[in-house]
Amino acid sequence: MGPRSGQGQREQSSRRGRGIQRGREPGRGNKQRRHPERGMRPSRPRATKVIIEPHRHPGVFVARGKEDYLVTKNLVPGESVYGEKRISVETEGKTVEYRVWNPFRSKLAAGILGGLDEIYIYPGSRVLYLGAASGTSVSHVADVVGPEGLVYAVEFSHRSGRDLLHMAQKRTNVIPIIEDARHPQKYRMLVGMVDTVFADVAQPDQARIIALNAHTFLKNSxxxxxxxxxxxxxxxxxxATVFAREVKKLQEEKIKPQEQLTLEPYEVATLFCIKYNLYASRGITV
Incomplete structure (x- = not known):
């Protein structure tokens, strides 16, 4: 009789304890819980504030938060091109969306992060992009030049060209051209005079390809x-031997590189930047 009575009291006490647990309201009063080893911890995670700062290259931005990112203002808000991260920021009552520019997938982004003095691409400019591939970098160049600019994107591969065409359906400042950059006369009727030629053709005769297109489409200066x-x-x-040969070939075409930058650790490539002189390229002294 005695043990049973004690057992009943323990069961009643246990049930009462469980009832109190069920009746609690977790988080009431927005209280913080103390972990025995880690101390105070917040009851809910805090959002990290992102600040957008203009980069020294017009049309390019830096998103500063928990991590810093190179970004471009999304020309088509709500749409990504290659699964890139997007960041929305409230500015003067408006939501502006930016796209993270991955330097491991874009040589131009790697060059900007590496400290290029000049990229010759800016809002409102017209760019001839040789070796556009599926349009990953082209889409960011389209963001930089904005709705007032144009990007003529030349790609020889039909497989990559399909992705390029799909991207250009929504970015209307991109004109995709599925052609061989060795023959600029084939797309002469599609391309106007441009402010910049960006070349990523990765061909043994690329110096000749670049010279042909520059002499055909590039404005003076x-x-x-x-x-x-x-x-x-x-x-x-x-x-080093390859680079020296390529520079010599370009100089023979009156195209003189002014800046050289290795893209490591993002890429094994090297970028060369040139200020083009139309008259010098034609042997004219002014």
């Missing part, structure tokens, strides 16, 4: 940005 992968041109010699 325009800019040329060239990406060179040494092993795509000649894998039998060291990279």
């Amino acid at each position: 325009g800019g040329i940005v060239i990406s060179i992968k040494a092993n795509c041109i000649d894998s039998t010699v060291d990279a």
Whole structure:
């Protein structure tokens, strides 16, 4: 009789304890819980504030928060091109969306982060992009030049060209051209005079390809940005020898590189930047 009575009291006490637990309102009064080892911890996570700052290159921005990102203002809000992260920021009562520009997937982004003095691409400019591939970098260039600018995107591969065409359906400042950049006369009727030529063709004769397009489409005092992968041109010699040869070929075409930048750790390529002189390229002294 005694043990049963004690057991009943314990069961009643246990049930009463469970009832109190069920009746509690967790988080009431927005109280914080104390962890025995870690101390105070907040009851809910806090959102990280992101601040957008203009980069020294017009049309390019830096998103500063828990991590810093190179970003461009999304020309088509709500849409991503290659699964890139998007950041929305409230500015003067309006929501502005930015796209993270991944330097591991864009040589131009890698060059900007590496400290290029000049990229010759800015809001309102017209760019001839040789070697557009599926349009990853082109989409960010389209963001930079904005609705007042134009990007003529030339790609020879029909497979990559399909993705490029799909991207250009929503970014109407991109004109996709599925053609061989070795023959600029084939798309001469589609391309006007441009402010910049960006070349990422990765071909042994790329110096000739760039010269043909620059002499055909580039305005005087325009800019040329060239990406060179040494092993795509000649894998039998060291990279320094390849670069020296390519610079000599460009100089023979009256195109003189002014800036050279390696893209490591993002890429194994090197960027060359050139201020183009139309008259010098034609042997005219002014």
